[in-house]
Amino acid sequence: MTTESTKPRVYFNPLRPVTVISAPSPEPLTFHQKLPGYAVTPLIHAPRLAAALGVRDAWVKDEANRLGLPAYKILGASWAVYRELATLFGPFTPWTTLDELAAQLQAHLPLTLVTATDGNHGRAVARTARWLGLGAHILVPEDMVPARIRAIEDEEGQVDVVHGSYDDAVRAAARLADDQHLVISDTAWDGYTRVPGWVVEGYGTIFQEIDGQLAALGARQPDVVAAQMGVGSLAMSVVQHFRAPGRRSHVVGVEPIRAACVLNSLNAGALTEVPGPHLSIMAGLNCGNTSPLAWPYLKGGLSASVAISDARAEEAVRLLAQDGVTSGESGAAGAGGLLELLAGEFASQGRGALGVTSESSLLVISTEGVTDPEAYARILHGQG
Structure with a gap:
């Protein structure tokens, strides 16, 4: 039986999401290109995910091998x-x-x-x-x-x-x-904000690569971008890029039900802690506090926020595998959030709020590959 602690929840921004005043710096990309083993990570067209979400195109930025490590x-x-x-x-x-x-x-x-x-x-x-x-x-x-x-x-x-x-x-x-x-x-x-700000800047390399990859394919910018949220740094980077001047993508934040500090803060209108323990299998997202540096960007720049169950994340792991993407539990959470928001119980409200149709194009970032091989094998074989 579904209980309050395991029930998916959603927040829709009642205001039009803001446009960020300035775009991120291109300097991190130049720096990263000097690191050992730098290569642009794949942008994968995911027809199985697109079909599950009822859209024309779903793109997955695959961060399973970034500079020799299994995450972004x-x-x-x-x-x-x-x-x-x-x-x-x-x-x-x-x-x-x-x-x-x-x-x-x-x-x-x-x-x-x-x-x-x-x-x-x-x-x-x-x-x-x-x-x-x-x-x-x-x-x-x-x-x-x-x-x-x-x-x-x-x-x-x-x-x-x-x-x-x-x-x-x-x-x-x-x-x-x-x-x-x-x-x-x-x-x-x-x-303490200087270093976390640079962390967020560093993530911008992902989105500069995506721009180049979409342009090379002749594909348009995504209508909706899903961003995993722990403390909110990645989502802040997504908002900075896709809500910059001239861009109109909706940004959706995704986090575990038991560590939904961003969603709780959005509902409260102020930073709100979720006390531990945080027991989700989405281990990289098990955070009880939103970064105060990220908070203004999330509050003003997210079109929606959704808290998902472990079962939904596991479903996303298996679905991404069908499209050739090896994604861990946290890595698949963005796809899981879109499944919840656009194909689950919130579908009618979610599709309307985000303007999603059968012709839409969506983007998710698979932020990690396999970091717990035993868990991945269990999930992939449907034993979650």
């Missing part, structure tokens, strides 16, 4: 680390390789990068630290699955398990900041 987070982490190091120790002389950049940091060692994570962001910070010859200290919540902890340790990061939720790990990481420990968080708090 390295884009934000690497750019934020670079900008923070440049602010503290720069300006750097021109460099071509990371070895040349690392050599300019030698006089400032030892330095350790510190962050809290549900998995992918921490691994990305640890990878960036390893590239630059820095230490990495990663704090994780107590419900982190072993496979994700091992992945961080494989990047030579020191992992400490914090008793409590992701939000408890964020607070613990913040307390470690000093002259030799730089906190690289993807969420903001009072007095």
